[in-house]
Amino acid sequence: MPRQGRPPLLIAVLIGVGIVVAQALLVPLFAAPAANLGPRDLPVVVAGPxxxxxxxxxxxxQREPGAFEISRAPDAAAADAILRDNAAYAAFVVGPTGPAVHTASGASPIVAQLVGQAAAGMNAPVTDVVPGSPDDPRGGGFAAGFLPLALTALAAGAALALLVRERRARFVGVLSFGVLAGLVxxxxLQTWLGVLSGDYLLNAAAVGLFATAVAGTVAGLGAALGRPGIALSMLVVFLVGNPLSAVSAAPELLPQPWGAIGQFLPIGAGxxxxxxxxxxxxxxxxxxxxxxxxxxxVGLLLALVAGARPTPAESRVEAPADREAVAA
Incomplete structure (x- = not known):
């Protein structure tokens, strides 16, 4: 006698309810950080006598309690050295004629813009010590160009987990993708679009490590847990990690502790x-x-060690043979 499953109408309603619940959770996850941008313990330097x-x-x-994490420097040269070390976003240099503002827009164009607005209110001159790319002064190209790197790495990891069952081939596939993504x-981004500066090989190493981390995480969890592992990695890496990454802003501008947590996820760290x-x-x-x-x-180890899982079609083919063996 055929087993009765759930009615199609009930399944359709449950699907709709589940997606609406997911929507209710995802909308604030993406919108809340962007809607509440503001300095929170933002590292800045005050230099001068x-x-x-x-x-x-x-x-x-006193003007903005909790907004800045202030460090001191003896003069403008020391403050600029701190900015070049990527240890602060801006410096206020106090001199005999009043304050001057030094920024590092390469670290965050949005922070540099906010500090520049504050400098305008103080009638202070602004010097960009560590500028971003001249072809991408507002940083929009950097943020928009980084997202495809994450999406393609997610797709590569999922494809390797679903289509490549042999362990060593899966391992080599993740490494090969990481190297090629790092080179291309x-x-x-740098030679064609001009949104990156600096040394090409150093940028290639950064992108390659990021691509390997994302693809390896997805492929490794997919190899170990199957499709639930792929779904889990997509949830952590993209649905949670992307809005908390602060790629287009700065971690210190997001509500805490979410800005700090985002830096421990691949997109934020990348x-x-x-x-x-x-x-x-x-x-x-x-x-x-x-x-x-x-x-x-961790992703590469899981991709190399986790056993191959039979596909549903293979399970259906093997099941009758197993029953015949047991009967014999």
Whole structure:
């Protein structure tokens, strides 16, 4: 007697309910960080002689409590060195004629714009010590160009998990994709579109590590858990990681602790590492590189060690033979 399944009408209603629930969760996840951008412990430097600089730092902290994480430097040269080390977003240099503002738009064009607006209110001159690409002054091309790198890495990992069952081939596939993506991605972004600066090989290494981390995570979890593993990796890497990545802004502009959490996910770490190699000669990129390296290592190990899973069609073919063997 055939087994009665759920009525088609009930299935259709449950699908609609489930998608609406997912929508209700995803909309605030994507919209809330963008709608609540603002400085939160944003690293800045106040430079200058002790009495005047200390007074300016106190005034800055009092004007916007909790907005800035203020460090001190003796003069403009020391402040600029901190900016070039990718350790702060801006510096307020206090001199005898008043304050001057130094920015590092390569770290975040949005932060540089916000600081520039504050400088206009103080009638302070602005100097961009670490500029971004001249062909992408607002950073929109960097953010828009980074998203396809993430999407193609996700697609590559899913394809390798679903279509390549042999372990070593899956492992080699992830590594091959990472190397090729690292060579081609910066070639397009830097030499064609002009949204990256810096050394091409250093940018290629950053993109290659990011691509390996994302594709390896998806392929590894897919090999270990099957389709649920692919869905889990997509959820963590993209649906959660993308809105928290701050690729187009800065982690300190997002509500906390979400901005900090995003830097421990591949897209956030990848964006920070590529900014580091493109505009700061790699300064400040050690932390993101370690994060991506951990994802890449775990993903590659899972892709190499996890056993091949039979497809549903193979399971249906093998099942009668198994029953005949048991009967015999």
């Amino acid at each position: 002790a009495p005047a600089a200390d007074a300016f730092a106190a005034q800055l902290a 991605g910066p070639l397009v 964006g920070s590492l590529l900014r580091s190699t493109a505009f700061f000669d790699g300064a400040g990129g050690a932390g993101p590189a370690w994060v991506l390296g951990a994802y890449a290592l």
